[in-house]
Amino acid sequence: MEKIGFIGLGIMGRPMALHLLKAGYTISVLEKNKASQELVAAGAQSFATPAAIAQNSDVVITMLPDSPEVVTIVSGQDGLLEGIRQGALFIDMSTIAPATSKNIYEWMQQKGAEALDAPVSGGQSGAEAATLSIMAGGTEQAFQRALPLFQAMGKNIVHIGEPGAGQMTKACNQMIVGMTIQAVAEAFTLAQKAGVDLAKMREVLLGGFAQSKILDLHGKRIIERNFSPGFKIKLHRKDMNIALQAGREFSVPLYGTAQVAAHMDALLAQGKGELDHSAIALLIEQLSNQQ
C-alpha cells in the first residue's frame, strides 16, 4: 500500500485523512497543528515540513483554502518540491485556479513526479460520510493510481480530462451553485413579501423543473433562517473569482456569475462573510425593506 502524506487538516481535510487511515493507509501529517495530534493519536506519523513529508511519501495530498496556500506548500521554503520523490504522485484536492494547477503539474513533471488536480463537491457532510464528488484532471495513469484513495473518500469520482480540467469543472460547479442560490433567494424573498407560504412553495417546486439540490437544502435553510455555515460566503466568493478569471482567460462573458459575485461582495462589505452562502437571501431581503 502506498504511503500517503496529507497536508490541510481543516473541516474537509480532517475527515478525508481519517477515512484514508481507516482504509489502512500509512499517513504522514505536519507536526504543528491540533488536528494533526488527533491524527497522530489515530496512528499517523508526523514531520516538521512539507519537504520531509514528501521525502517519506509515495503520494502527497493537499486540501487547503486557496491558490496562495497551495503554492506556498508546494514551492515555498521546505516545500513539497524540495522533497518530492521521483515517481511520486501529488494530488491537490483544494479548490484553486485552473491556471495554477497547470503550473504545479509542470513543476512536478520537472521533478519526475505526477500531479492531479482533484477538487471535490459535497461539503463537510460529504467529507464526513466519504460521499464526496471528486473531479480529477491529469493523466489516465495518475488517475488510476489515485482511484483507490479517492474511493476511500468519495463516491461520484470522474476523470474529467487533462491537468487543470478538474479545477475548471469545480469552478463551473461553484458558478452553478452560486447562481442557483440567488435564483432561490430572489424567488423566496418575492414570495414571502407577496404572502405565499414558503414551505408549500418549496414542496410544489421540488416536483417540477425548478427542482435542485439547492432548492431542497438551501431553500430549507432560508425558510428556517439558518445561515450558520455550511459553506462560507467568503470562500464561495473566492471560488467565483476563480470562475471570473477563467471567464476572462477564455473570453466568456459571465453576466450571471459576475452579478452573484457582486451580491457576495455586498455581504462581505457588511461583515457577513462568515455566514453560509444561502445568506444571499438576507441581502435581497435587506434590499427589499425600508431601513
Next chain:
Amino acid sequence: MEKIGFIGLGIMGRPMALHLLKAGYTISVLEKNKASQELVAAGAQSFATPAAIAQNSDVVITMLPDSPEVVTIVSGQDGLLEGIRQGALFIDMSTIAPATSKNIYEWMQQKGAEALDAPVSGGQSGAEAATLSIMAGGTEQAFQRALPLFQAMGKNIVHIGEPGAGQMTKACNQMIVGMTIQAVAEAFTLAQKAGVDLAKMREVLLGGFAQSKILDLHGKRIIERNFSPGFKIKLHRKDMNIALQAGREFSVPLYGTAQVAAHMDALLAQGKGELDHSAIALLIEQLSNQQ
C-alpha cells in the same frame, strides 16, 4: 359528476382535456378550432361561445397563453362572466399575472361563482403523462372541489394559499428555471472553451450541490445542441415579465431575473423566440466568439 367546460386546447390543454374525458367527465369545448373536433370525436360537446359553455358547465377550466387571452375569454363579449352559473367553479390553469388572477376572483365572486388560479409545471410531457405539478390559489372549499379534476391531470398538487398565490408560485418557478438555465449555460460555455468534456462534467456535477433537473435535462440539450422546443423563449420571456412586475409591485429588486430576461430579449431581437429556452447557451456562445 360535475360537467366541465374546457377552453384552450393547445399543446398543454389538449392532453389535459383528454385526461378529464378519460376519467369519465362530460366535457364542453368551443366549436371553432381543429383540436375541438378531436375532442368532440372523443365524446365532448361543443358550443359557439364561452358564455354558452359557462351556461352548460358546473366547472369551467381555461388553459391559455397569457393574461390578455384569459381576460378576453372571461370578461369579453359572450365571455364566461355572461353565462357563469351561481355556484359554479372557474379554474384558470394558464400562467398569468397574479394581480389579474385576483381581479378574476373578484369578478367571479360578484356572480356567485368560485375561482381558483391553478397554473402548472411539467411541460408538454407532464401534461401528456398526467404528471403535472399544480399550484393552486383560492379557498380551501374550491380547492377540495377541484381536487378530483386536478388528480386526473397531475401528480404533485398543492393548495398554496389565497387567490393569486398559485400564480405567484408559478412566477417564482419560472424565475428559478430561467436563472438555473443561465447558470448551466454560462458554466457549459466556459467549460467548452476551456476544453473540458461537457458530458463528463455534467455527470460529476449531477452528483453534487450543482444538481438540478435543469442541469440534467437542459444540460443534455446543450450538449446535444437540441434547441427545438420544449418551452419557447418567447413564452418564458412573458413569464419573466410577470415575475418582474410582481417584483416592482412588492418592492423586491430581482437582479438575476432581470438579467436573464435581458438575455432572452437579445434572443428575441435575433428572431430566436421560437427556440427552446435552453438556447440561452447559444447567446452566451455567440457573445464569446469572434464575429
